[in-house]
Amino acid sequence: xxxxxxxxxxxxxxxxxxxxxxxxxxxxxxxxxxxxxxxxxxxxxxxxxxxxxxxxxxxxxxxxxxxxxxxxxxxxxxxxxxxxxxxxxxxxxxxxxxxxxxxxxxxxxxxxxxxxxxxxxxxxxxxxxxxxxxxxxxxxxxxxxxxxxxxxxxxxxxxxxxxxxxxxxxxxxxxxxxxxxxxxxxxxxxxxxxxxxxxxxxxxxxxxxxxxxxxxxxxxxxxxxxxxxxxxxxxxxxxxxxxxxxxxxxxxxxxxxxxxxxxxxxxxxxxxxxxxxxxxxxxxxxxxxxxxxxxxxxxxxxxxxxxxxxxxxxxxxxxxxxxxxxxxxxxxxxxxxxxxxxxxxxxxxxxxxxxxxxxxxxxxxxxxxxxxxxxxxxxxxxxxxxxxxxxxxxxxxxxxxxxxxxxxxxxxxxxxxxxxxxxxxxxxxxxxxxxxxxxxxxxxxxxxxxxxxxxxxxxxxxxxxxxxxxxxxxxxxxxxxxxxxxxxxxxxxxxxxxxxxxxxxxxxxxxxxxxxxxxxxxxxxxxxxxxxxxxxxxxxxxxxxxxxxxxxxxxxxxxxxxxxxxxxxxxxxxxxxxxxxxxxxxxxxxxxxxxxxxxxxxxxxxxxxxxxxxxxxxxxxxxxxxxxxxxxxxxxxxxxxxxx
Numbered sequence: 001x002x003x004x005x006x007x008x009x010x011x012x013x014x015x016x017x018x019x020x021x022x023x024x025x026x027x028x029x030x031x032x033x034x035x036x037x038x039x040x041x042x043x044x045x046x047x048x049x050x051x052x053x054x055x056x057x058x059x060x061x062x063x064x065x066x067x068x069x070x071x072x073x074x075x076x077x078x079x080x081x082x083x084x085x086x087x088x089x090x091x092x093x094x095x096x097x098x099x100x101x102x103x104x105x106x107x108x109x110x111x112x113x114x115x116x117x118x119x120x121x122x123x124x125x126x127x128x129x130x131x132x133x134x135x136x137x138x139x140x141x142x143x144x145x146x147x148x149x150x151x152x153x154x155x156x157x158x159x160x161x162x163x164x165x166x167x168x169x170x171x172x173x174x175x176x177x178x179x180x181x182x183x184x185x186x187x188x189x190x191x192x193x194x195x196x197x198x199x200x201x202x203x204x205x206x207x208x209x210x211x212x213x214x215x216x217x218x219x220x221x222x223x224x225x226x227x228x229x230x231x232x233x234x235x236x237x238x239x240x241x242x243x244x245x246x247x248x249x250x251x252x253x254x255x256x257x258x259x260x261x262x263x264x265x266x267x268x269x270x271x272x273x274x275x276x277x278x279x280x281x282x283x284x285x286x287x288x289x290x291x292x293x294x295x296x297x298x299x300x301x302x303x304x305x306x307x308x309x310x311x312x313x314x315x316x317x318x319x320x321x322x323x324x325x326x327x328x329x330x331x332x333x334x335x336x337x338x339x340x341x342x343x344x345x346x347x348x349x350x351x352x353x354x355x356x357x358x359x360x361x362x363x364x365x366x367x368x369x370x371x372x373x374x375x376x377x378x379x380x381x382x383x384x385x386x387x388x389x390x391x392x393x394x395x396x397x398x399x400x401x402x403x404x405x406x407x408x409x410x411x412x413x414x415x416x417x418x419x420x421x422x423x424x425x426x427x428x429x430x431x432x433x434x435x436x437x438x439x440x441x442x443x444x445x446x447x448x449x450x451x452x453x454x455x456x457x458x459x460x461x462x463x464x465x466x467x468x469x470x471x472x473x474x475x476x477x478x479x480x481x482x483x484x485x486x487x488x489x490x491x492x493x494x495x496x497x498x499x500x501x502x503x504x505x506x507x508x509x510x511x512x513x514x515x516x517x518x519x520x521x522x523x524x525x526x527x528x529x530x531x532x533x534x535x536x537x538x539x540x541x542x543x544x545x546x547x548x549x550x551x552x553x554x555x556x557x558x559x560x561x562x563x564x565x566x567x568x569x570x571x572x573x574x575x576x577x578x579x580x581x582x583x584x585x586x587x588x589x590x591x592x593x594x595x596x597x598x599x600x601x602x603x604x605x606x607x608x609x610x611x612x613x614x615x616x617x618x619x620x621x622x623x624x625x626x627x628x629x630x631x632x633x634x635x636x637x638x639x640x641x642x643x644x
Contacts, residue, residue, distance in 0.1 A: 030136040031117070033061045033126075042112040044137065050104040051130075051137055052114040062124045062141065063166040063239070068113065070482060070545055075106060075113050077120065079165055079239075084123055086115060095123055111546050125165065143216050144168060144187035149196050149206060158202050160243040162220060165190075167238035173219065181222040181230040185241065188216045202228050202245040229320040246321045250274055250294045255315065255325075259305040264348040266313065268325065270294055273342045280425050285329040289337065289346065296323045309333050309348035332426065334395040352376040352449075353397040354417070354428060361409040367443075368412075370430060370451040372396065377447045382437070384565060384641045389432045389440065391451060396428035411435060411455050437641025439463045463639040465508035470530040472540040472593055473497035473513070474603075477520025482545035484609040489543045490518065492618060496541050496606065499628035507632070527596035537566065537638075538601035539631060540593050543618065544608045551611045552581030556603040558594040559587050566600040570634035577630030578623065580607055580614070600638070604631065 029044040030037060031053060038061055044053040059066050059077045067076045077084040085094040086106040093100045106115045121128040121139045129138040148163040162168065164187060173182035189210050196206040204223040211219045222230060222243065229246050254269040270291065278289045296317045304313060311328040318324035332351040337344065358369040370391060381390040398417045405415040416431040434455070443452035473493040475481035481489030494515070501511045512533055514526040530538045544550065553575055557567035567585040575582040583605075588594070594601045606627055607614035617623045 027135050030134065031057070031139065032136060033058075033139045034141055042110050042114070044117065045109070045114070047104050047107070051117045052104060052107065052109075053117045053137075055106070055113045055115045055120070058115070058117060058120050058139075059124070062121065062126055062139070063237070064124055075115065077124075079124060082124060082165075084120065088113070093119070108547055111550055141166065145190040146185060146187050146208070146218055147190050149191055149193050149208060149220075151196060151198050151203070151206075154242055154244065157244040158200070159245070160196075160203070160206055160222060162241040162243070164239050164241075168234070168241055170232070170241055172232070175221075179224045179226060179228075181224060181243070183220055183232065183241070183243075184211070185218045185220060186215060187218055189218045201225055231321065246293050251297050252291065252294055252299050252315075252323050253297075255299055255301060255313075257302055257304055257310075257313075259307040262349060264307040264309040266310070266325075266327070266346040266348075268344040268346075270342045270344075273339075276337070276339070276344060278337050280422065282421050282426075285426075287327040287329060287335060287346070289325040289327075289344070290318060291323045291325070291344070293321050294323050307348075308350075309335075332395070332397040335425070351395045351397050352393065353399045354393065354430070355399050357400065357405060357415060357430070359405070359407055359409075359412070359415070361407075361411070364411075364457040366407075366409055366411045366455045368415075368432065368451075368453045368455070372449045372451070373399075375447040375449045378451055379446075380442070382562075384437045384638070385561065387434045387437050387641055389434065389437075389453075391430040391432070391453075393428045393430070393451075394422065395425045398428055411457055434641075437639070439465060439639070441466070463636050464504060466510065467508075467536045467639065468510045468512065468533060469504055469635065470512045470514065470533065470535045470538045471497045471500055471504075472526050472530075472538065473515055474540055474542040476515050476518055479520055482543060482609050484545070484615065487609060487615065487619070489545075489609060492543055492606075492609075492624070493541045494518070495621075496624050496627050496631075499625055500539075500541075500631050503628055503632045504635070507636075523592040524596060527593050530597050530599065530601075535599050537635060538593070538597045538599055539570070539635070540601070540603040541631075542603055542605050544605045545610045546608060548610055548612070550608045551614050552583040553578065553607055554583035554605045555585045556588040556591055556594065556605065557585060558591065558601070559589055562600045563594065563602060566634075566638050567602040569638035570602050570604055570631060573632075573634035573637060574604060574606070574627060574630035577626045577633065578606075578617070580617075 029051060031044060038057055040054050040057045042054050044051050055075055055077065056066050064077045064079045069076065073088040075086050083096055088108055089105050091102045091105045093102055102116055102119060104116045106113060117137055118128045126139050126141045131138060145165045146162060147165050150161045152159055152161055162185060169186040171184045173184055175182050189208055194208045198205055202225055204225065206220065206222050208218055208220045211217050231244050231246065233242050234240060250270055250272045252268065252270055256267045258265040274291060274293045276289055276291045278287065280287060296315065301313055301315055304310060309330055311330050314326045316324055334349050334351045336347045338347065353373045354370060355373055356371040360367045376393055376396060378391055378393045381392060398419065400417065403417045407414055411434065413433045413435055416433065418429045418431065420427050420429050439456045441454045443454055444450060475490035475493060479490065497513060501513060504511050512535065514529055515521050555567045555571040557563045564585065571585050591603055594603055607618050609615050609618065
C-alpha cells in the first residue's frame with residue numbers, strides 16, 4: 001500500500017513539473033546582429049539542437065540578397081563573394097558550387113523559409129555565439145574585404161571601381177601632391193589585381209595597401225594625369241565605391257546680359273558642350289544653375305542692365321567640377337533654361353496670371369473655366385483621400401481678389417488658390433475640393449489661356465468612361481508561374497484578365513493588355529507599356545503558392561499612398577465578391593510591375609493553388625467571373641473615392 005502511494009506521489013510531482021519545464025524551454029529566442037536586436041514575425045526556434053530563423057531576417061541584415069525559386073523549392077542567398085543554395089527539407093547545401101552537409105535542413109514554417117542560423121552566419125563571414133542563459137544568438141560581422149579593383153566605364157565616365165564583399169566605409173585623405181588622390185577604406189585587402197596599371201588621359205595607375213590592422217584599413221592611391229579631378233560615390237548597396245574622373249579642359253568663357261521690354265536674357269558660353277542642373281530657392285527668391293565638368297576662370301560678371309526680372313547675378317566655383325550661377329529674382333516671373341551646344345540661354349519673362357475662375361452648375365454637371373492672362377502649361381494632381389483635384393500652373397500669379405471661392409453645388413464644395421514653392425519655380429495651385437471624388441473630363445489642351453474641366457455626379461456618367469486601364473496577366477510563355485499538377489498559374493491569370501477586359505470595356509473604359517495569349521513578357525516591359533500609354537490604372541493578376549494550409553486573397557502594393565489606396569479598394573471588393581479569406585494588403589517594395597509603374601497600381605493574388613479548397617473554386621468559370629467582377633468593383637470604388 002505504501003509503495004502505491006509513493007508511485008502516485010511521484011507521478012503527481014512529474015505532472016506538476018511539466019508546465020514549468022515547458023515554460024522555461026519556450027522562452028523566445030533573441031537574435032542580436034552587431035549589437036542590434038533583430039525582430040521577426042516568425043520567431044527563431046530550435047530543431048535538433050540547432051537554431052533556425054527566417055532567411056530574410058538573417059541574410060539581409062548581413063548584407064546578402066535572398067531569392068526564392070518556388071518551382072524547385074530553393075532559396076538562394078548571394079553576396080559579391082558568396083552564393084549559398086538551400087533546398088527545403090534537404091540537408092545538402094551548395095556554397096559557391098561546393099556541396100555542404102547540414103545538421104538541420106531549411107524548412108517552411110508559417111509561410112516563412114527558416115534556415116540554420118549558425119551555418120548562414122558563418123558562411124557569410126560573421127562570428128556566431130550562443131548565450132544559453134539569455135537564450136540569445138549573438139552575431140558579429142568579421143571585417144570587410146576588398147575583393148576587386150577594376151577600371152570601367154560607368155554612365156559614360158571612366159571609373160575606378162573598388163568592390164567589397166559587404167558594404168564599404170571610406171574616408172578622403174589629404175595628399176601633398178597635385179596629381180595624387182587617396183582614400184582609406186575600412187577592411188582587409190583581398191585582391192590580386194594590384195597595382196592596377198592604366199596610363200590613359202585620366203589615370204596612370206592605382207596602388208592599394210593595408211596601412212592598419214586593428215581595425216583593418218586599406219589605403220588606395222590614384223596617380224592622376226595633370227588637370228584631372230576625382231569624384232567619389234557608392235553603389236546603392238554600398239558594396240562598391242566609384243571613383244570617376246573629370247579633365248578640366250572646359251572653362252566658362254563668357255557671360256552676357258540683354259534686357260528687353262518684356263524679357264531679360266542671360267547667355268553663358270563654355271569651351272565645350274556640357275550638362276547643367278537648375279533649381280529654385282525661396283526667401284529670397286533665387287534661380288540656381290549648376291554647370292557640370294567645368295572650371296571658372298577670371299570671367300567678370302558684367303553690369304546688369306535695368307530690368308523687371310533679375311536683381312543681381314553671382315558666380316563661383318561651387319565644387320571641383322561645378323560652376324554655380326545664382327540669379328536673385330524680382331517679383332513673380334517665368335523663366336526657361338535652353339541649351340544649344342556649349343551655350344546656355346536663361347530667358348526671364350512676366351509670369352502668367354489667373355484673372356478669373358468661372359463655375360457653372362447644370363444639374364448633375366459642373367463646369368469650371370480658369371482664365372489666364374496668356375497661354376500656359378498646367379497639370380492635374382488627384383488626391384482621392386482628401387477628395388481634391390489640383391490644377392497646377394507653373395510660375396503663375398493669382399490676380400483674383402480672394403483665395404477661397406465657395407461653390408457647394410453638391411459636386412464641388414469650394415475652390416482654394418495657393419502659391420506653392422516647387423523645384424523649378426513657384427506654382428499656383430487651384431485646389432478643387434469635392435464632396436466625393438467624381439468622374440471628370442478635361443475639355444482643354446495644354447498650353448492654353450482657358451483651362452476647362454467638367455465634373456459629373458456618379459448618377460450622370462460611369463466613373464470608368466474614357467479611363468485607360470492596363471491589365472497585366474502575370475507570367476506567360478516560358479514562365480508558367482506556380483504549377484500544381486496540370487494547372488498552370490499563367491493560364492488562370494489570363495482567363496480572369498480577359499473576363500475583366502470585357503467588363504471594363506462594357507462600362508466605358510479603354511483597356512490595354514500586357515499579353516492576350518500565352519506569351520512571355522519581361523516585367524520591366526510590362527511597366528513601361530503602361531508608362532508610355534500614360535495609363536490611369538494598372539492591375540496585375542496572379543495566384544499564390546505556399547504550404548497546403550495557406551489560403552485566401554491578398555493584394556500587394558508598392559509603398560506609395562495612392563497605390564495603397566488602390567490596393568485597399570481592390571482587396572475589399574474582390575474578397576466581397578468571392579467570399580475568400582481576407583489576407584489583407586501587403587507592402588512589397590521589390591515587385592517590379594508595381595514599383596516601376598507611374599500610375600496607381602496593385603497586384604492581386606487571387607488564391608492559393610497549393611490549397612485544395614482554394615484550387616477547387618479557382619478552377620471554375622463561375623469563380624473567375626466573380627474575381628473579374630470584384631476587380632471591376634474595386635476599380636470603380638477607387639475612382640469614385642470610396643477607398644476607406
